[in-house]
Amino acid sequence: MTRLIDSSATDPTDVRLDTQDFDVVVRELAAIGARIERWKATHPLPPNAAPGEILAAYAPEIERLKRERGYTAADIVSIKPNNPNWPALRQKFVEEHTHHDDEVRNFVEGSGAFYIHAGDRVLQVVGEAGDLLSVPKGTPHWFDGGDVGDFTCIRVFTDPAGWAAHYTGDPIWRTFPRYEKAA
Template structure:
């Protein structure tokens, strides 16, 4: 279950309803998928083949198509990152820069863990959303944020896009980011 850490106060928000309420107030979509549907072998394999990725998409087809219908997504894929990913440190440096997109950035975590760092309202500032399997989050377009991995550096996520070329990041130099 996702947890929130407000960066300027270190306040931690836990519990599905508390997390959902906080994110809703920040205009961030949060949902939760049933991970019992996904075999453990797929949740714990961070070197997925194309067939494995297709199987994950097939298993969550109903959830993906529901999200796509509600939010206008047209394409989706599965990404996996781990210590075995070539150039993982270079990728993480690229990910760990505050930026915006012209469309929502959505991830459904199906294995491992990750963190979205998002700029909230003026009274909140930046906050971390610590995600684990089953958590689905959509950061609104034009919202400063970035995504990175947690200390174990392992994640499997379904990503959905409106644009066929995926998200185009626009860097944001924000002196409020710490």
């Protein structure tokens, strides 16, 4: 289930809101300039569909978002369980950083958690298949895909080079629970 946990940035146990109500998640994210929506494929995709198949099945959603937000490109990122590169990639994603472009991800398979640091709050959003999440450019955040790492996402961007990570050096990510996929 898509889930939002809104807690104090200085005390992760101080939770203001913990909800799986999608409409509430939409509203709470909109309040900090972020965005979540549900995307539908034009037809069911088989497990482990090829990138081209995935992009074709989501083309209407991708094109709509491009028109709305001025994005120009889309591609696929896929991590399968027990990928030997996952531990190193996980570490790159899990330290707090910003980008010069929005970070736009649609979960096609699997799940993961974005942690968005908005002032004195951290909004942890667990995204699952069908969820399109957008973190606005310049917003400190981090991402965790869990110990195993199992997700396939469509990425949408203005400039593929624009979302290189700029690390903030803030150790806040160490103080929050890592994402663990629900059994």
